[in-house]
Amino acid sequence: xxxxxxxxxxxxxxxxxxxxxxxxxxxxxxxxxxxxxxxxxxxxxxxxxxxxxxxxxxxxxxxxxxxxxxxxxxxxxxxxxxxxxxxxxxxxxxxxxxxxxxxxxxxxxxxxxxxxxxxxxxxxxxxxxxxxxxxxxxxxxxxxxxxxxxxxxxxxxxxxxxxxxxxxxxxxxxxxxxxxxxxxxxxxxxxxxxxxxxxxxxxxxxxxxxxxxxxxxxxxxxxxxxxxxxxxxxxxxxxxxxxxxxxxxxxxxxxxxxxxxxxxxxxxxxxxxxxxxxxxxxxxxxxxxxxxxxxxxxxxxxxxxxxxxxxxxxxxxxxxxxxxxxxxxxxxxxxxxxxxxxxxxxxxxx
Ligand SMILES: C[S@@+](CC[C@H](N)C(=O)[O-])C[C@H]1O[C@@H](n2cnc3c(N)ncnc32)[C@H](O)[C@@H]1O
Numbered sequence: 001x002x003x004x005x006x007x008x009x010x011x012x013x014x015x016x017x018x019x020x021x022x023x024x025x026x027x028x029x030x031x032x033x034x035x036x037x038x039x040x041x042x043x044x045x046x047x048x049x050x051x052x053x054x055x056x057x058x059x060x061x062x063x064x065x066x067x068x069x070x071x072x073x074x075x076x077x078x079x080x081x082x083x084x085x086x087x088x089x090x091x092x093x094x095x096x097x098x099x100x101x102x103x104x105x106x107x108x109x110x111x112x113x114x115x116x117x118x119x120x121x122x123x124x125x126x127x128x129x130x131x132x133x134x135x136x137x138x139x140x141x142x143x144x145x146x147x148x149x150x151x152x153x154x155x156x157x158x159x160x161x162x163x164x165x166x167x168x169x170x171x172x173x174x175x176x177x178x179x180x181x182x183x184x185x186x187x188x189x190x191x192x193x194x195x196x197x198x199x200x201x202x203x204x205x206x207x208x209x210x211x212x213x214x215x216x217x218x219x220x221x222x223x224x225x226x227x228x229x230x231x232x233x234x235x236x237x238x239x240x241x242x243x244x245x246x247x248x249x250x251x252x253x254x255x256x257x258x259x260x261x262x263x264x265x266x267x268x269x270x271x272x273x274x275x276x277x278x279x280x281x282x283x284x285x286x287x288x289x290x291x292x293x294x295x296x297x298x299x300x301x302x303x304x305x306x307x308x309x310x311x312x313x314x315x316x317x318x319x320x321x322x323x324x325x326x327x328x329x330x331x332x333x334x335x336x337x338x339x340x341x342x343x344x345x346x347x348x349x350x
Contacts, residue, residue, distance in 0.1 A: 001026065002221055002287050007033040010219055010285045010347075018216025018279050021208075023201040023270060028054025030219045035190035039217075042208060044199040047230050049128060049237045051198035052114055056125035058194035061118050063185040069119045070181065074174045077107045092154035095161045096132070096143050096236075097168050104173035105131075105142060109240050115198070126180050127173075128237045135169050140176050144168040151236035202269045205276035215277040221287040222270065224341070225263045260293070264301045271309025278310070282350050283317075289343035295319070298344055310350055318347040 007030050011020065020034035025043030027050065034041035035058060043058075045051050082103070089102065097105055105127075114124035133148035135141035145166050146152060152160070160166070199207040223230070231238060284306065288298050299316065306314040 002029060004029055004033045006287070007219055008037070010283075011037055011039065011217065014217050014283050016216035016279075016281065016283060019211055019214045019277075020217045020219065021211070021215040021274065021277060022220045023204055023218070023274050024220050024222050025054050025196060026050050026221070028057045028196060031058045031194045031196060032190065034217075034219075035192045035194045038192065040192065040214075041194040042196065042211060043194070044197045044201060044204050044207065046198070046200045047234065047238075048198055048241045048243070049234045050230075051196060052121055052241060053125045053128060055118075055196040055198075056122040058190075058196050059118060060189045061122050063181065065119045066122055066181050066185075067178070069123060070174065070177055073108065073111065073123070076111065077104060077174070080107065090154070091158050095158055095168060096146075098170040101142055101168065101171045101173060105240070108173065109242070114241065123177065124241065126177055126184070127240060130173075130176055130180065131240055132236055135171075136166075139169075139171075140180060141169075142171050142173055142176070150233040153232075153235070200273075202273040204273045208277055211277045213277070213279055215274070215282065216279045217283050217285075218274070218278075219285040221289075222267060224289040225260060225291075225293065260301075264305050267301070267305040268309040271306050272311075273309075275310050278350070284314075284346075284348040284350060286346045286348070287343055288346070289341050291341050295342075295344050299346060302346055302348070306348060306350065312350055314348050314350045316346065317349055319345065 011034060017039070020030060020039045020041040022028075022030035022041075022043035025031055025045045028043065031041040031043040031054060041058070043054065045054065093102060096102075108123070108127055112120045112124045112127075114121040127142075130140050130142055132143035132146040132151060133141040134145060135143055136145050141148075144157075144161055146157065195208070197207050205212075286302060288302065290298060293301070299319070303314060303316060
């Protein structure tokens, strides 16, 4: 993950004014920051959680539209027979959400048309942010205590809640959503809207036909070899977005990259996927991290994969700082088996 300042700094240093693109956009930091700076920007991510959150951020509806839809959803929920939302739920769901909160979560999960409607996408993104977290510290989380950044697995969570006697808090989801909507709109969104698509980077050329030949700045952070499994770590949020089997071994395009060879081949195809979008001169800012590969290996892998994937000469212009990532919340929950992650920044022109 990188902060807004990272994007800001690289945009300020760029001589180009074309479209800014992030093919692995995650939370949408690149696209959002570029829009704030008045640049046309777009991005894609294969993970529905990333696409929903960054899409909502980069192309939000108006506050009035959100408030109206929230009232309409609340009426819809009240008008639905209670029995529809009651019934058998696994031990995980009974312990994760209070018995008055779970029906609201289930209702929103079933009616929000987040892939087709941007008001619903915005509300779904708010729900994803509030779905789980440290609810003993904040009244804005729907769930029993959980980390905010990753969804712990069902059996682990149930055991932890039971051992510690933690009970789910009684939360009114609609009240929380009204509150966080007001909070979100305190800061005005960017004047420009950016397009974020739920697309595999390898198909970005077809998905963003209107951007053909117009991208001059790519600022991105590809998935790291052997690091996070985004689908596993976000399984409860993926469930909320409609995925009924989020914990299966299927990776849905976010290949696990367990072999170095497969990893670099994947990146080569990724760069080939965005090649049709690129203008004649492009700057690539790439932050990449690894637990095993050192900076030389990463630099070499990036140069090779870019040159072959783009099918044009690539120059390494600059190497930025390397930073060790020690205390991530995800690491804390995975125990000390996990080796240290180091991130490196590279700047290329092509
Ligand atoms: C290191 S994260 C990017 C983080 C981002 N820079 C941020 O600040 O939030 C890598 C992202 O690549 C996405 N990803 C993995 N495989 C992909 C693929 N085949 N196509 C598009 N996105 C993919 C993951 O879902 C993840 O969100």
